[in-house]
Amino acid sequence: MSEPALAPRNALVGVVVVWATAFVATVAVGIFVAEEWRVPWMLVVFGGIVLLSFAVQLWYGHTQGFIFRVASSVTGALLLMGLISIGFGIAALLPS
Known part of the structure; x- marks a missing residue:
């Protein structure tokens, strides 16, 4: 018989960590x-964020709500x- 977790981790912390990393x-x-290289690098960063989101939510260790947590993070x-x-x-369009 499995023992219930006494103090489960907060799932919202993982979502906020992904958002902070993205920022x-x-x-x-x-x-x-x-x-001229910002858009390609933004795509690379977003790919890393998707992988980070999966890693953080897998580390959380609960299957309930996994898809919702990953989707909200991403x-x-x-x-x-x-x-x-x-x-x-907009800043790039303004004359300097």
Whole structure:
């Protein structure tokens, strides 16, 4: 017979970790990568975020809600990366 977990990990922490990583990586790409290479590097970062999301949710160790947690991590990261990319795109259009 299996014993129930006394203090299960909070699933929301994993989602927030993925979002924070997406934020930091997107800002780093926007600052350190030349304009013509930003889109390819954003795709690389998003691929890494998807893999990180799977890894974090597998580490969580519960099957219930796995798809929902991964989907919310990836969707939130995609929206966050899109908003930051829009900001960098508008900044690139402004004359310096």
